[in-house]
Amino acid sequence: MRRKLPLIIAFGIGFAMLIQYFIPHPRSEAFYNVIVQQWFIIIFAFMYIFALRSFFMHHITKVKKKKEGYIFSAVAMVSVLFMLLSGLITSRGPFFDSLYNYMIAPLQGTMFSLLAFFIASAAFRAFRARNVQATLLLVTATVVMIGRVPIGDYLWKGMPALVEWVMTIPSMAAMRGIRIGVGLGAVATAMKIILGIERSYMGGE
Amino acid sequence: MGFWQRFLKLDRRWIFLGITVVVIIPLIKPIGLPIKPTKPVIDLFTYIDTLGPESGAVMVVTGFDPSTMPELMPMEQALLRHCLVKGIPVISLGGLYPAYIGMAKMAIDEVTEEFPDKKSGEDYVFLGFIPGVSAVILSIGIDIATTFGNDYYGTPIDSLPMMSSIMNYSDISLVVDVSGTSTPEYWLMYAQERYGVNVGVACTAVSAPAYYAFLQSGQFVGMLGGLKGAAEYEELMTRKGYPTGRRNATIGMDSQSLAHLLIILLIILGNVGYFIVRRGERKQGIIMRKR
């Protein structure tokens, strides 16, 4: 019985949320709001206790055992408390905003900007005409790159139009096909959860 | 042959150095390469250009944070300048998520500095953030005043002269979502399909391919894609003699052009080297193992 009950819950709540979509009645709206805005969020919030536990356990063991690089674990833990306390004490006041604008935002922006370097090195390394598929990848990418910058217009007046065509016709058709496929796969997975066929999310046994 | 083999094994840090140099030089000494606007940008520009003080408001929605600011801030400012110079009543919505309000404020403050005669509440209205995402989009369709209550500065909306003739989407002729995320699809689903309001999108270059489908099916009135879209809009504004501020997007375009050329050059040289090395190996009978 212990194994069956969670599956019945998954089927019950899953089916209810499924048919709710088709019922505009206020009671169905109310049911949706209660579940999404209360039940889901409370479970989500509880799970963060595990995030904290794993985060601190992971770094505390590193510090306690003086493992290589334990100072950085200490820095990570201090940073969490520093940000959290400054957020709670000043209830997200100007100091908290400065921490975000002048520490998190630049770190975020800089990590993101690493992609400018990595996209260049990936292009240099991966775009080799090994076979037909790789050649197609390489030729299309290069054509689109040339068409995207003003210099492309000098090589050939029709370059931007060609890029438009590549983006709106063949590329859009394939992306649409891939999206339909992914959509079907995602629906099949969701169905398997509700039917209890897909159970690995409950630890697999 | 030795050169090409070493070239194919080029340490990627040389590429990183190349990219850095190519991006920094134009920033210090702009080159000013010409720009040719494309159809999605012209469509959006022309649509706004046909509007006027009487033809319903334009709502500019901020949907980006510091990480996508370089591409999207120039777009939002160009759109705001276009509306203010044409006298089109513009509503700047501070975004559907809390993270965007800072960007919205920066955009409107910098642009309104260039238009000292334009007053908040008469020529433009700045609405702050309220939670609810799709619920917000839906309730704008019913009544803006009851949805937001006050504008960003705390003044009640129904006391703002501009808003007396603007109640909901039926009085808005265009919503432009300047977004680095998938919110434009919400505006299509909840605003355009539910209330029939025209929607334009200004997005990062990476989300533009996905929105071509909506552009092609006519759901979007027009689209600005990436920094090139912003530079094209700035170009169209200059051609019409409208003010364009520092034209950040155009300056960025010089760095973009050089960076793209460098990458294209690397790809071409990479393939030249690949063929030379492979022909050499085939002569000596060594098969290049595919790693």
Place this chain on the structure above:
Amino acid sequence: MIFLLILSFSISAKDTPDDAGGSITINAYNIPEGTQRILLYRLAGGDTIYEEVGLISIFKGEYDDASVVDGMEYLYRGKAITEDRAYVAEIKEYISSSPEWFNKSRTSVLLLLILFWVVVLIYIQLAKKNPEGLFIRRLPPLEAMDEAVGRATEMGKPVLYVPGIEYITDAGTLASITILEMVGKKVAEYDTRIINPHFDPIVMTIAQETLKTAFSEAGRPDAFNKDDVFYLTSEQFGFAAGVDGIMHREKPGAIFLQGYFYAESLILAETGYSIGAIQIAGTNATTQLPFFVAACDYVLLGEEMFAASAYISREPRLLGSIKGADLVKSALLILIGAGVIFGTIAFIADNAGNPTYMEIFNKILEFLARAAS
């Protein structure tokens, strides 16, 4: 004498369809030339004076009166005001609003849902009867899993498994959990270490349970080290920075990037390449597929991830659901194909002056499009 039928300004009222009640939709027809505003008045049953309700939009000629009470009866009067005079229109019978129990505009979604459900269930039953009959095409990335973990073991290096940065509610993350279970079993057999950093606490908790079961099923429950499945942070680039650091310090021989990724996909894949690891990626994030295809050795494209569990376990019910999804794909292909043929016939007929087919065709399109609102 040509009788000039002047279509007079009129309005109609109806209970707003497919809604939660409390709303009546008013439509205005033949709006006179030069109308500046159309005022709408409402008379509640039993009252005597009309009260002003709002302005009917001139652009769309429609207004949703959302301030009505279900079951109450109302009369409406519209007044279109032009430069010189006002036109008045009224509705005769009383109208009241009520919530609906079924949203008719979403029938097409319901039909596709029922088709999908029935087909998948049928094939699952069929699969149980003769499991051998079900074929699944080769998926190179899954076959390379063995080679990847083997190579890592040879070099005495750990295996790194990154499950993407979406919540457990995303289909890609769920598929990643099933792939993690398979990789876990391989790692247990080869007695190698697996490092599993996480973005979301729920996915992390599930991964710990999944790997524990995988290790015990492979007969080595003691080899599983719970500390190797840990939480990093819930910020996209903080997570990428952390994983990049792990890559450089732990130097994994094989890296799995399976799940829903955003822009940080290439940061992980390029750093993974720079330390010389075999990389097997898989994502349902269509925008990130180009970067994985360019930077990784093997890639599961979109829905190929969902077929992974069926491919390895060969479990009849999973094979059945894959076959079911394929069949729905064929149904969609036939639908699109029929749509093309019927569309062209309607187009030719329309040109030849017989618009009936074209009307039916537009009705079908409208039926599909309505589901979106």
Place this chain on the structure above:
Amino acid sequence: MSISTSIWVWIAALLTLMVYSFLYKDNPFYRLAEHIFMGLSLGYTLTILWYNYIIPRVYEPLFLPPHQWSLIFPILLGLMTFGIFSKKYNWLIKYPLAFYVGGYAGLRIPLLLQSWIIRQVEASFLTPDKFTSVYSSINAILIFVGLVTTLIYFYFSKKREHGFGAAANVGIIFIMVAFGAAFGYTVMARISLLIGRMQFLIQEWLGIM
């Protein structure tokens, strides 16, 4: 040449350089920036969780009048997650997981069907307006062929022989063109991120331009 005097700008600039040092090789400066970033972002997430979720959705409705006692049930379900701490009761966590994952599965199915499948199929219908000119007709047919062959490429349960195999090979051509196009199209976005950071360093920090 007015170098910035704001301590905050200096902190941001130093953090930026520490992350960029990773491009040369992994080093203690990058590692420091990495761990600061992970810590701060977790602290930020927890603050948002506290102010946007726990206070408005749990604490206030429960402890402030009018008390919404019905919140006890989701909280009980949430408490069951603590079962994981004990060996004997670790199966308890299956209930909140089943509720959360099952609920979202049901919620996502119709949305997936609508926006990922029906909307895409509906847009692929060849409406007459697509046949206005020879150019648009060829394009309409190309889109149709691309869509059909891509779907065929993703068929799992059919051997790729003769006709079917040929269609799949055409499909992979469309797919590779789509990937190449998306890759090329995105280069600009990534470069502009670097331009943004360089502008910050050159203009705001060093004040050169």
